[in-house]
Amino acid sequence: xxxxxxxxxxxxxxxxxxxxxxxxxxxxxxxxxxxxxxxxxxxxxxxxxxxxxxxxxxxxxxxxxxxxxxxxxxxxxxxxxxxxxxxxxxxxxxxxxxxxxxxxxxxxxxxxxxxxxxxxxxxxxxxxxxxxxxxxxxxxxxxxxxxxxxxxxxxxxxxxxxxxxxxxxxxxxxxxxxxxxxxxxxxxxxxxxxxxxxxxxxxxxxxxxxxxxxxxxxxxxxxxxxxxxxxxxxxxxxxxxxxxxxxxxxxxxxxxxxxxxxxxxxxxxxxxxxxxxxxxxxxxxxxxxxxxxxxxxxxxxxxxxxxxxxxxxxxxxxxxxxxxxxxxxxxxxxxxxxxxxxxxxxxxxxxxxxxxxxxxxxxxxxxxxxxxxxxxxxxxxxxxxxxxxxxxxxxxxxxxxxxxxx
Numbered sequence: 034x035x036x037x038x039x040x041x042x043x044x045x046x047x048x049x050x051x052x053x054x055x056x057x058x059x060x061x062x063x064x065x066x067x068x069x070x071x072x073x074x075x076x077x078x079x080x081x082x083x084x085x086x087x088x089x090x091x092x093x094x095x096x097x098x099x100x101x102x103x104x105x106x107x108x109x110x111x112x113x114x115x116x117x118x119x120x121x122x123x124x125x126x127x128x129x130x131x132x133x134x135x136x137x138x139x140x141x142x143x144x145x146x147x148x149x150x151x152x153x154x155x156x157x158x159x160x161x162x163x164x165x166x167x168x169x170x171x172x173x174x175x176x177x178x179x180x181x182x183x184x185x186x187x188x189x190x191x192x193x194x195x196x197x198x199x200x201x202x203x204x205x206x207x208x209x210x211x212x213x214x215x216x217x218x219x220x221x222x223x224x225x226x227x228x229x230x231x232x233x234x235x236x237x238x239x240x241x242x243x244x245x246x247x248x249x250x251x252x253x254x255x256x257x258x259x260x261x262x263x264x265x266x267x268x269x270x271x272x273x274x275x276x277x278x279x280x281x282x283x284x285x286x287x288x289x290x291x292x293x294x295x296x297x298x299x300x301x302x303x304x305x306x307x308x309x310x311x312x313x314x315x316x317x318x319x320x321x322x323x324x325x326x327x328x329x330x331x332x333x334x335x336x337x338x339x340x341x342x343x344x345x346x347x348x349x350x351x352x353x354x355x356x357x358x359x360x361x362x363x364x365x366x367x368x369x370x371x372x373x374x375x376x377x378x379x380x381x382x383x384x385x386x387x388x389x390x391x392x393x394x395x396x397x398x399x400x401x402x403x404x405x406x407x408x409x410x411x412x413x414x415x416x417x418x419x420x421x422x423x424x425x426x427x428x429x430x431x432x433x434x435x436x437x438x439x
Contacts, residue, residue, distance in 0.1 A: 053219050053429075060219070060429065064130070067143045067151040072118060072188050079116070080193050084184040088195040092174075093239045094267050096283050100124050101181040102269045104214040104240040105222030107174040108184060114193025115161070117154035117171050121145055122183030124277070129180040132223050133173045135160060137424035140223070145182060170198045176221045178214040178243060179271050201420055203236045206293035206334075208264055208327070211244030213299045217394040220428060224397050227297075229404035229427055234411065235420030237291065243269040248300040249319045253309045260300055261323045292331045295411070298324070299339040301358045317361045321368055328374055335415065337376045338362055339407075344393055345386035352386040378410055397430060 053060040074081050082088075084099040091099075093106030099122070101107075108119075127147045132140045138160045145151060154161070154171060175182055189195065207213055207227040215225030222228060222240065231238035241264055245254030250262040256270035257280070266282040268274035274282060301320075304311040324336055341357040366377040383406045388399030395403065411417050 055219070062142075062429075064142045064144060067153055068146055068149050069118060069152045071150055072120065072186075074186075076188075078191055079118070079188045080114075080191055082187040082189070082195050084186060086187065086195055088197045089184075089187065090198055090200065092237070094241065094269075094285065095184075096267045098122075098124065099184040100273075100277070101175050101183075102267065102271070102274065104178045104225065104242045105174050105176070105228055106181070107172060109170065109172045109198045110187070111168050111170050111196030111198045112189050112193060113168050113196070114190030115154070115156045116152065116188070116190040116193070118150055118152040118188040119173070119184065120150045120186040120188070121148065122185040123148050124181070124183040124273070125149075126180040126182070126273070129182060130176045130220075131173055131182065132176060132220065132428070133171070134425075136164065136170050138163075139425045140428040142176070142220070142428070148185075150188070168194075168196050172198075174223055176215075176223050178211075178216065178222055178269075179273075181273055201235050201237050203234075203295070203417070203420070204291050204293045205231050205234075205236045205238040206296045206331075207231075207238065207240045207242060207299070208260060208296065209240075209242035209299040210246040210260075210303055211242070211394060212302060213240060213242035214244055215400070216244050217390050217392045218400055219397050224400060224427060226395065226400040226404040226407070229401055230407050230411075232424075232426040233404065233408055233419065233422070234417060235422065236294075239293075241269075242299075243271060245303055246270060246300070247304045247309055247311060248323065249304055249311045249315055251309065251311060253303045253306075253311075259319075261319050261326075264323075264327075287330050293334050295415070296327055296331070296334050296336045297339060297407070298327075298336065299341070301341050301362065305341075305357045313358070313361055316358060317364055320361065320365045324365060324369060324375060328372075335374055335376065337378050337407075337411075338366055339378045340380045342380060342384075344389045347386075354381060354384075356381070376414065378407065380406075397427070401427065401430075 072079050088110055090109045094102050125147050128144045130144055132142050133153050134140050213227055215221040218224035227240045245256045247253035247259040250259035263270050267285045268282040304316045340362055342354050345352045345354050369375040384399050388396055390396045
């Protein structure tokens with residue numbers, strides 16, 4: 034959504050230490066310290082694997098140096114033995130918050146160190162003794178869209194084996210800006226509607242979303258390029274990418290990764306802002322061209338255009354919802370609908386005014402409501418059913434009232 038360009042770099046310094054606010058109250062969070070001493074390659078207590086081991090499944094977009102980008106990128110693998118540790122490289126942002134879990138148990142969170150080693154799994158890990166299976170699965174996800182990690186090595190117990198983790202049969206690609214990257218949600222990417230949607234359905238997914246991005250290829254809120262260009266690159270438009278690659282990012286190799294069965298595009302809020310000087314005609318033309326290019330990449334994919342709204346405004350005692358680029362997005366759909374692969378999802382009526390936070394982005398509940406509505410739309414439209422329901426998706430959302438007598 035709207036991103037204050039001058040505040041962008043300044044906010045990066047404070048995001049990690051910021052509080053999580055829940056119904057106006059600060060949430061008490063205590064993340065475990067997982068840092069341990071360095072592990073030598075020939076350490077007798079460990080077996081070390083390189084970051085390019087074929088058993089490792091990198092989720093989302095990672096570059097040739099094994100550095101993560103965009104929203105909620107992750108790493109997943111199977112393993113034997115009773116220990117898992119990871120060495121993070123010099124391009125890991127200090128104190129970046131990651132979520133991790135054993136098998137499909139509840140998420141845990143920890144802050145990482147640059148060039149540090151962190152042990153995530155041991156015999157003392159909660160739930161470790163709940164299974165006697167000969168192999169287990171480990172998953173790690175980066176929460177923040179602006180920070181990233183670099184994988185330098187995977188360490189297991191001495192003599193243990195690295196295995197491929199199971200994968201889902203379907204793949205979703207989500208293309209967006211801050212409203213899709215989870216900005217200002219409790220755990221950012223891991224509290225976003227794309228995260229909730231894809232995990233609830235049971236799909237593999239990539240969230241190519243970054244705050245402040247326009248669809249049109251122009252500078253918006255400090256992002257040098259728009260999504261109509263940047264989506265074809267490995268890196269996002271953030272400061273880390275600029276420092277490492279300047280104006281020459283690595284093109285994303287689409288043929289080296291599974292094709293998306295479904296693409297969801299949620300873009301245009303930043304194009305609509307007068308600060309970024311994008312005309313309605315340019316937005317419309319770019320959107321039509323971009324949708325066609327995305328479909329050219331994956332000719333068998335279906336594409337959903339998600340309508341936009343600019344939050345709510347108060348009309349006397351009532352709240353009313355206002356839209357953004359409503360006519361333009363409908364015209365994109367009308368222009369391409371005869372080709373049979375494009376669809377329009379109308380968000381009107383899904384959210385209420387208190388589903389938008391003080392900084393004009395979806396609250397945790399707003400993200401859940403949008404994800405739930407999209408989930409039902411996808412199930413009815415394409416006949417998809419849930420694959421692998423049950424594991425925790427959104428951490429710290431088990432709210433309830435234990436007072437029966439109100």
